[in-house]
Amino acid sequence: MSLYDDAVLVLKGHGGQEELRQAYLDHLAAHPDGVWKACGDGHITASALVIDPERGRVLLTLHRKLRMWLQMGGHCEPEDATLEAAALREAAEESGITGLTLLPGGPVRLDRHPIPPPCNWHFDVQYAVLAPPGAVQQISEESLDLRWFAYDEVADVADDSVVRLLQATRARL
Numbered sequence: 001m002s003l004y005d006d007a008v009l010v011l012k013g014h015g016g017q018e019e020l021r022q023a024y025l026d027h028l029a030a031h032p033d034g035v036w037k038a039c040g041d042g043h044i045t046a047s048a049l050v051i052d053p054e055r056g057r058v059l060l061t062l063h064r065k066l067r068m069w070l071q072m073g074g075h076c077e078p079e080d081a082t083l084e085a086a087a088l089r090e091a092a093e094e095s096g097i098t099g100l101t102l103l104p105g106g107p108v109r110l111d112r113h114p115i116p117p118p119c120n121w122h123f124d125v126q127y128a129v130l131a132p133p134g135a136v137q138q139i140s141e142e143s144l145d146l147r148w149f150a151y152d153e154v155a156d157v158a159d160d161s162v163v164r165l166l167q168a169t170r171a172r173l
Contacts, residue, residue, distance in 0.1 A: 003035050004028065006082045007044055010106060010125065020110050024123050034123075037075045042112075042121030046086035047073020048129045049108070049165050050095050052148065053173055058166060059137055060158060061094055062145035069149075069158045071165060073124065074142075083107070087127040095131075095146065096138025103128040109168045111161045128169040 001009075011024050027042060028034045035044045049071040050059035060069040072094040073087065080086035084102055091100050111124045137146045151170065155163050 001081075003076055003080055003082065003086075004032065007035050007125070010083050014107055014110065017110050020112060023112065024110060024125075027121075027123060035076050037119075040118055040120070042115075042119055042123055043075070044083070045073060045075055045122045045124045046080075046083045046090060046127070047071050047124050048087040048091035048100075048102075048127040049162075049169055050091055050097065050100065050129055050131050051103075051169060051173075052131045052135070054133070055148075057148045057150050058154060059095055059097075059131065059146065059148050060154070060162070061140075061143040062147070064142050064144050067144070069147075069162065071126070071162060073126075083125050084127065087125070088129060091129045094140045094142055096140060097131055097135045099132040099135070100129040101132075103130060103169065103172060105172060108172060109165055111165070113161065126165050126168075128165075128172070 014021050031039050033039045063070050072091040074090045076086045107125045108128050109126050113122055115122050139146045154166050
């Protein structure tokens with residue numbers, strides 16, 4: 001199965017956010033290359049919120065280009081067989097943490113946001129991953145900083161999309 005086929009299956013199975021979910025599916029139907037960065041009308045991305053539920057905290061990255069505290073994530077790569085694999089790879093690369101595990105149940109939510117030209121949109125499929133006990137993060141080239149935040153601190157440092165992702169993740173936990 002291709003990454004495109006996996007994305008369609010994942011989105012068809014995603015509960016909630018019906019209008020946005022359909023916009024993702026319509027985008028993919030119109031763009032067979034819609035999972036790749038090269039798709040000029042926008043593309044699917046995969047992200048993951050790294051959580052430590054035992055300590056009630058999340059790991060956020062201060063994104064080098066955007067200068068915002070965000071969850072880990074990014075573009076799909078040719079070696080990604082599934083959106084889950086892309087989200088897990090991005091989370092491990094950007095956090096430096098090995099042994100991350102996906103929170104069961106598929107994507108936690110969807111978030112479509114505009115991006116600067118030449119593309120127009122990121123169609124982000126958002127997952128959550130559990131950090132192993134004693135996880136130690138390591139800053140990647142894509143980050144200015146990497147920091148654990150208590151759940152109640154996230155709204156003070158991150159934008160509404162990250163806050164909504166945290167709320168959805170906590171509801172699933």
